Amino acid sequence: MSELLATAATAMGTPQDLVERSARARAAAQGTTYEGVISAWAGGQSSAAAADPSQAPAADPQPEPDPKPESNPEPVAEPVTQSEPPLSAQAQVTAVAVIDLPTGAPLLEGKHESFAGLLTGILALLAAAILLVVVIPANSQGDDRHIVGDASLSALEDTGRDVYLQQGCQYCHTQNVRPVVADVGLGAITETGARSLADPATFGFQRIGPDLARVAGRLPEDLDAAEYVREFLTHPTEVVEGSAQPPYAHLSDDDMAALVAYVLALR
Amino acid sequence: MAAANSGRNVLTGVLSTNADSAARRAMLASLVFAVIGAAATVLMLIKVSVPGLFDTASIAGYGRMRAIALNSFVYGFGGLASTGLAYYMTPRLAGAALARQRLANLGAAGHTFVVTIGLASIALGITDPLELAEFPLLVDLGLFSSMVIPALIVTATVRARTERTIYVSLWYVLAGVWWLPALYFVGNVPGTTGLGTQLQSSFMVGGLIGAWLPMVGIGAAYYVIPRATDRALFSRPLAQAGFWSLAGTGLFASVTRYGSGAAPDWLETTGTVFSLGLIVAAVATLANLAGTANGAYGEIRESTPLRMIGGGLVVYVAIAALLSVQGFRSIDAVVGLTSWYEGLILATVLAAAPLLLIGAMAYALPQIAGRRLVDGLAKRGISATLWGGSVTGLLLVISGLVTGLGWNTGAVPNSGEEYVRTTGLIDTYQLLAILSALVAAAGIAMLTLVILRTYTSGEAIASEVLVWVGEDDE
Structure with missing residues (x-):
């Protein structure tokens, strides 16, 4: 029997203890014998054929229940059951629950559902969303309301925009003036042709600091604007007490000059 | 010699064809990114309140910390956890072996x-400027490829x-x-300009946070709850209503990220209408799963995975x-561009997503590994993640509301040197958010330890093995 078990395990590419447990479960479910199931798996035959007692293999070494003597007048208190051999110590440590995946008729007859329909629905909604939310509105810039706005940047200002993005300024500042009460005083509304929407985009998504779309137009007029911006970026809390602006003293002179030029172009 | 052996082991693992190997590896790898994301989130919030901290190091800037935090959470943790759970659930639900186990392993390793x-x-400062699209182009190409692999494998398996x-x-x-690679592609395709760039960004961010992360989390909940409680699903029609509500509205509602902006009015109206579908989906899902678990609340209290999923x-x-409420123009006009949306993002990545996804892992990994869950830290981890993440999100939502109301009423200025009054208004909320984020990060670390300890030193138990029984048994 151990040879049959080993052969079956090899044929199935599965550890012997798993095969043994599975075979016992299959035998119990089908009302056949464990020996028959193992023989079938080892020899490639149907386990149903093993239900024929005439095909039962030689008895395995499991202990037979003690036969009751016929002269015993006492009634049977409990049914006699055939005990299974205890699992080896190693098998106990690595015992597994074997789940047979259905290959025949399932226990529950469910309606056959269309996978193609489900996948098509999912992908169709995705495509519809991309079209409706991104592609169509992005290409509908012929609306008179969306006029092309801001002038192009000089080379230095362009470099300054790169510094702005590299330092992550767009994470704390927006350049996106909206037609709402909260944005009154921030300057002209940001339209679709705005420079902040151009690639690489600087429109931002939250205001930890103020909106900068038209910041140059709001700087104090009695000061040297460039010097004011430079000083603020280098020592922010000395210029504005309690400011949440982090200092950028670590920027090189060239990067600072470019960044200042860019900020002053935001009007 | 040891290094060579390690290298061989890694290669063997990456090329493995063992059942559930890709699922296991993806899930375990995801946890590392959850911890990185949580730590970066705490640093990010500290930088808002203490902007001068580590000011000479560009890496410590708020923008970089935020980019590291969110990319780690969404693509690292969310992407790998959802992939691992998909590889675990699909064979068991479909009754078919996972197609191309080796490719699945390679994809997870590549990801x-x-x-x-x-x-x-x-x-290092090598980034693109768009939110959640900060990876440079070469990384984008590699990540997109690794995101497509699970889509193909799961589809082939089903x-x-x-x-x-x-x-x-x-x-x-x-x-x-399918949505993850599609959203990533749309959000990163180069060459857009003008309004298209803003819409591209809002579609991706709104889609990932408002639709995709809930999608993968709810899917995990629908798998675990019926199985762990040994109860049939309460209502399939309700499940259909919840699924198609989320699938049919989540992406369309993404435009509300930039409400009152340069987008056409009809698009903003579309976003407002569809954003109502988000709450329909959420309520339908919660009702269905609560109905499924009805009567099993004792089991839920005793079960770590179920408690996590319930909290999530x-x-x-x-x-x-x-998110639904934010879709209304009147609300967006107040809270738009404040920390309101940031609060919803942080509540998602610090609380909802970790609880749902790690909760599902707490159910799946013991089954795969044949190890009993080592849940000594679980109770504290769940509480810390749930309360820490939720409170962090809530504090930022409230500070956004306070800021917006201040701007709308003129109580605080929206620009100029007096802008410090705006930041001063929400200082307390920001400081408390740091503390709650610390608690959430500790919670995520504890839950990560629970999973890792289970995998490495949990008591051996019966594990779930899929054994193929061939046609010989007919």
Whole structure:
């Protein structure tokens, strides 16, 4: 029997203890014998054929229940059951629950559902969303309301925009003036042709600091604007007490000059 | 010699064809990114309140910390956890072996490698400027490729299914594995300009946070709850209503990220209408799963995975409600561009997503590994993640509301040197958010330890093995 078990395990590419447990479960479910199931798996035959007692293999070494003597007048208190051999110590440590995946008729007859329909629905909604939310509105810039706005940047200002993005300024500042009460005083509304929407985009998504779309137009007029911006970026809390602006003293002179030029172009 | 052996072991692992190996590896790798994301979130919030901290180091800037935090959470943790769970659930639901186990392993390894490179590039300042699209182009290409692999493998597995019914969790799995690469592609395709760039960004961010992460989390919940409670699903029609509500509205509602902006009015109206579908989806899902678990609340209290998933679902419903509300123009005019949306993002990544996804892992990994869950830290981890993440999100939502109301009423200025009054208004909320984020980060670390300890030193138990029984048994 151990040879049959080993052969079956090899044929199935599965550890012997798993095969043994599975075979016992299959035998119990089908009302056949464990020996028959193992023989079938080892020899490639149907386990149903093993239900024929005439095909039962030689008895395995499991202990037979003690036969009751016929002269015993006492009634049977409990049914006699055939005990299974205890699992080896190693098998106990690595015992597994074997789940047979259905290959025949399932226990529950469910309606056959269309996978193609489900996948098509999912992908169709995705495509519809991309079209409706991104592609169509992005290409509908012929609306008179969306006029092309801001002038192009000089080379230095362009470099300054790169510094702005590299330092992550767009994470704390927006350049996106909206037609709402909260944005009154921030300057002209940001339209679709705005420079902040151009690639690489600087429109931002939250205001930890103020909106900068038209910041140059709001700087104090009695000061040297460039010097004011430079000083603020280098020592922010000395210029504005309690400011949440982090200092950028670590920027090189060239990067600072470019960044200042860019900020002053935001009007 | 040791290094060579390690290298061989890694290669063997990456090329493994053992059942559930890709699922296991993806899930375990995801936890590393959850911890990185949580730590970066705490640093990010500290930088808001203490901007001068480490001011000479560009890597410590708020922008870079935020980019590292969110990319780690969404693509590292969310991407790998959802992939691992998809690889675990699909064979069991479809009744078919996972197609191309070796490719699945390679894809998971590639995903891990590429996200790591991407985070390093952000730290070094090599980034693109769009939110959640900060990885440079080469990393984008690698990450997109690794995102497509799960979609192909799961689809091939379901096509080969032997189960007649397509179970509810499989709907979510299919949507999740296809939406992620699609959203990533749309959000990163170069060459857009003008309004298109802003819409591209809002579609991706709104889609990932408001639709995709809920999609993969709910799918995991639909798998675990019926199985762990040993109860049939309460209502399939309700499940259909919840799924198609989320699938049909989540992406369309993404435009509310930039409400009152340069987008056409009809698009903003579309976003407003569809955003109502988010709360429909959330309520339908919660009702269905609560109905499924009805009468099993004792089991839920005793079960770590069920408690986590239950907590995650409650937070998700709250987030969906606030996202829906934000869709209204009148609300957006107040809270738009404040920390309101940031609060919803942080509640998602610090509470809802970790609880749902790690909760599902707490159910799946013991089954795969044959180890009893080592849940000594679980109770504290769940409480810390749930309360820490939720409170962090809530504090930022409230500070956004306070800021917006201040601007609208003129109580605080929206620009100029007096802008410090705006930041001063929300100082307390920001400081408390740091503390609650610390608690959430500790919670996520504890839950990560629970999973890792289970995998490495949990008591051996019966594990779930899929054994193929061939046609010989007919």
